[in-house]
Amino acid sequence: MSRRGIVGAAALVLLLAAGAAAAALITRSGGAAAGEQTATLPPATAAVERGDLIDTLTVSGTLGHGPEQPVVNAAGGTLTELPEEGEVISRGEELYEVNRDPVLLMYGPKPMHRTLELGVPDGADVRHLEKNLSELGYKVEVDDHFGLSTLAAVRKWQDKAGLPVTGSVSKAEVVVLPGEVRVQALRAPVGTSVHAGQTLLTVTGVERLVTVQLDAGRQSLARKGAPVQVELPGELELKGKISEVGTVAKQADGDTTVDVRIRLDDPGKAGKLDQVPVSVELQSEIRRDVLSVPVEALLALRQSGYGVEVVEGSNVRVVPVTAGIFANGRVEVSGGGLTEGMRVGVPAT
Incomplete structure (x- = not known):
């Protein structure tokens, strides 16, 4: 032998x-x-x-634009206009229309909670409004105070945007989101009677991202900045890096997972694919x-x-x-x- x-x-x-x-x-x-x-x-x-x-360890993921966020309406009346799914909307542009009055997008960390007008107490929400007006090209002093320069800028903005020129800004006229958005899905048809608190559409960020629901027990395999390999349908392989690792575990279908988000090095190579299942190769040990x-x-x-x-x-x-x-x-x-x-x-x- x-x-x-x-x-x-x-x-x-x-x-x-x-x-x-x-x-x-x-x-x-x-x-x-x-x-x-x-x-x-x-x-x-x-x-x-x-x-x-x-x-390495290969896990399943989804190529898309990150998590969806609801756009909550604060106006009452008839829904007269909606954007197209996949449309990108930037600061000052129309998200939708109620009673033929546009509801516009502005950037900020928190949603509006009050009407901003001359005489309101100073606050960070006033500063965010003024910063948006300034970025849109209106001359205004950016501080926490709604003064005469803010009033003048608001009136000019309302006139140009096709809004009633009142000098005050309510949450029925403006939706505040963290930045530029992409329309993911429409939740109500044009012609619907809408009310405050109703979700009319959902949006995502505009950046192409791969999202992985990683088993919480394997969280140590996902390190921010670590390189990964992503395989798309058709055996197309793209390189990327882990941009975010969730710290809060989620329960779904009996599994405990954390969100892992991946930025592609060259997202243009992914074409226009959206919500597509992909395989992600993580480095488990080096x-x-x-x-x-x-x-x-x-x-x-x-x-x-x-x-x-x-x-x-x-x-x-x-x-x-x-x-x-x-x-x-x-x-x-x-x-x-x-x-x-x-x-x-x-x-x-």
Whole structure:
């Protein structure tokens, strides 16, 4: 019987736990002993390499524009105009129309909660209104105070925007959102009687993002700024980086997950695909500057543990090694006096 060892049950368990790397295992017959030497050369050899070894985990994700946000109406009357799904709306532009009066988008961290007009108490919401007016080209002093310059700017803005020129701004005229938005879905048809508190449409950000609902137990695999590989339908592969990792776990269908968001390095290559399932390759473990051999070079030793056959000219000896992570068909090894460039035995290809 040959000296080359059949990989035992323990080795199989270890290799199967390593995921795809286990598929590279080639079964051998017999049993190997550490220190054993022979003049019989293996059918093939491979080099001991030094470098970084990166283990990966592939998870499912969705290519889109990030989470949806409802646009809550504060006007009463008949819905007379809606945007198109997929339309991008910027500061000062119309989100929808009630009784033929436009409801416009302005930027800010919080929604409007009161009517802003001459004499209202100072506040951050006044400053945000003034900043929007200033960005739209109206001359106004940006502070927390609704003064005469603010009144004049509001009147000019209302006149140009097609709003009733009242000098006051109510939440029935303006929707405040964090920035530019893309219309994701319409929630009511034109002609509907609408009321305050009703969601008329939902929006997202305009940036192309991949969202992953990652098992909370694997949250450590998602590190902000870490590179990832995204595979789209048609086997199109794009590179990206993790931009955000959620800190609050969510329960859904019995699973506990956290949101992970990924920015593509070149989102233009994704075309116009939206809400498309994708595969995301995360880096689960990285070992820097380590020695590695092909997975199939591992032998199960008679005295337990693992070894490799070191081939030096016409001589072959079995040396014990400690196995580390498995990645891309290779396994990290240490011990046995291994050095970069040595040749180890592998099965014939």
